[in-house]
Amino acid sequence: MGKKAIPVDEQIKKLRSRGMVMDWGEEKAKEVLLDIGYYRLGFYWHPFQIDSEHNLVEGTLFSNVVKLYYLDTDLKHILTKAINRIEINFKTQLIYYTSVKYDQNPTWFVDKKIVAKTFVDNFPKFYTKKFKSDNKPIKRHHAKYPNEIYAPAWKTLEFLTLGSVITLYISLQNKSLKETIASQYGIKSIGVLENFLLTILFIRNICAHSDLLFDANTPKEIKTTPLIKFNNNNRHSLDSSIKVILYLLNQISENRSNIIQTEIENLFEVFSDDGVIKNIITNKMGYIYPSA
Template sequence: MPYNKPYLTIPQQRALLVSRGMSVPDPQKADEYLQRIGYYRLSAYWYPFRGLTQQADGTFKLGDNFKAGTEFKQATDLYAFDKSLRLLVLDAIERIEISVRTEVALAIGRHNPKAHRNPGSVDGKFKAVRPPNAISKYAEWLNKLDAKEASSKEEFANHFRAKYPGEKMPIWIAVELLDFGPLSIFLSGMRYPDLQRISNSYGLQQPHLVKSWIRSMSALRNVCAHHSRLWNKPLIDQPALPAKGAVPELDHLASAPGGNQRLYAALAVMKFLLKRVNPRTKWADRLKAHVSTFPNAPNIKLADAGFPVDWETLPLWS
């Protein structure tokens, strides 16, 4: 159906919220938020406060009106909480990303400095030609790496091109050009023995977990980088759960609210990896301190993000 919602000024946006049952005791401050952040972005944070309306057939559907007691500040408090949460998640992902780059360079570089460009060094599925473009995922990955090597403005890239014109970078330099997305793609295409080596470095015996976890964090990084709602968003790529008993610290994820489909599962995986990457990191303490500031408001709860009851007392977080 055609989109026919009219343009609304900031005061009109506020008036619309009030007409739908939201309390706005400080109109000036509300207008500042709507002006600075935007109605549409904030709407993701008052979504849980919307009530149900009964349809003609007797079923219920999420309506436009708000539940009794909904206040504008509840949505902005949740927005502020989520903003700081994204920064914490990005901090953890950055540390893990740097570690994985190094592990990939060590696992591949031991074969040959440019083994990542040898089709024999990757899994068969990764280099299989795919219709309709008749190009493999591996070839696509190499094309993007070539473009990065040719165009990067990083000082080390400029130096390499000047000193070794026409040469391709060895894996331990090339990985520095890879964002988490391309890095996770290459990781998924590595041969089992190399993936096993990386897996073992993180104390894991199941190599598929590393592939799944890094892919999940890559998707999360995109959510954070685009400043999107994070706290209760279903995970696009759910991190695979270890077999029961394989990683005892993560056994509780199977019974956590939402299982591996909510943010808590990804946070738990990050904590597990960070313990191997940097055993002295205080990231978990900072996360626990921040989660303790979760807004005290009706209609929202930490379980919506997958947090179990008393999660901070679990062995993983000690």
Template sequence: MTDRIDYTKTPLTLAEQVARLKERGLVFDDESKAIAYLFNISYYRLRAYTYPFQENGEDSEHNFIREDIYFKDIIDLYCFDRRMRSLIFNAIEKVEVAMRTKIVQVYAESTGDSHWYNDENLYRFGYEDLMEHIEADVNRSNEDFIKHYNFRYNDPPMPPSWMALEVVSFTTLSRLFQSLKLDNRKEYITEQFGLKKVAILENWLHAISNLRNCCAHHSRVWNRRFIVSVSLPYNTLYPFMDRTTIGQIRTNKLFAALSCIAYILDIISPGSDFKKHIKELLKSDCRLLALKDMGFPKYWQSLPVWRER
């Protein structure tokens, strides 16, 4: 570990921010317009979009490695990413709602217990930690139905599953599904999402919930290496990808996660326009956009999962 030093950098005015970017090789058509952009989209936020085009060694000056990159190109890339996040976030909502519904219905019906999620015998690990997360999410909720339950009922202290699991985060829901014991209920839910292995659905939920959090917090998804890599199966119930293609996909890039979302939406939301909107967005006039930066193979549109059904 290197020795830590004091942080001595001072704040820059908007004009100084433009001057620094110019000094490093970024081209500006209209500096006053650029200043207005930087007052709405911070210099530091845009750094995520300039970084791949700069020298970034420990002792480098962070100069741009190309002389033809304009401030407008960076803004276009930022806007592309924002639109992509919006499409993804709206699509994940459908996946999340379907998952909540299926878990609650299957387990409530099979146990005949409104509060089945409190039963430690249903879990293979992580029970106490999971209950802490569920309780925290429920207590944080401002939903009227949670307030009504707390006002009207004394016992059990927590609301029934169809209330409690409606307000927990997608991350908590993903943890719950992973923690549940492997049995025919988990296998049945997995099949409803067109998958044969429970472990694959567990992985997809983990990866998609991580992607959802990136979108919710306005974090970059373009050119990102996600911390949760996606497991891509070749033996799905419906057409997905062939084994050769799967071996070539970068599973920590956006394309892998998008393919999983597209596959699920074809099942739970037939007629969804998600794939159409993704294809339209990728045609956008963004000079710096390269599909390989997001893990897209050249022939991606011909893959079964990306064909229109």
């Protein structure tokens, strides 16, 4: 049997015994713990732990843990807005250029002459009765055309996940077509676009599933390209992933990219005089503050 739950007063007592300084006072600490939760907040005092017994660096402030939580949360919200814009645009490019090329085949996404066999064979797992029922345009299509197995690409792909749509792009067999789509983002190499899209997917999944963002490092190295200059040539850091997001967003809308970049810079600027949080932003995220 695992550990048992403990009341909030005991949670505070435990944190104090491990070295946490309740600088906002006990009542505020209770309020925060009952709002965010001891377990979730624990991810954000983890950077301050010094041993396997969960003891903390001497003088660790409860306020800094909460600040880190809100920094992480606010950054997720900002990046989610950017990624959503990229996702819609990428779906549009994929649907448009492929559907125009194969204009006699509206369900080209399940044609093994066009798309890799693995994707086609796995597609029925996505296109389930629930998928058709949950998405009204798909449901209406099959009510009108009951003999059709799939709705056309311009309907179906709108409801696929970002991960599925990226996999579909990777699975296209026509190299020239893939290059055409990549060129819409100022990218010549198919491999670079695929790498950028997978980087964005990695960040998107963190934001969508409430995982930790501030110490996220991409499992795969972001490809070297003259399109983006990475701080200290670190092609795994969160800052490098943000640069990829801003680059693709800039190809879609320079104005929107500038707005998102400003929001991120303003968020980081809030902590420019906070040594503890600023250290995490620079050392864990890889962000470099502009010179004064």
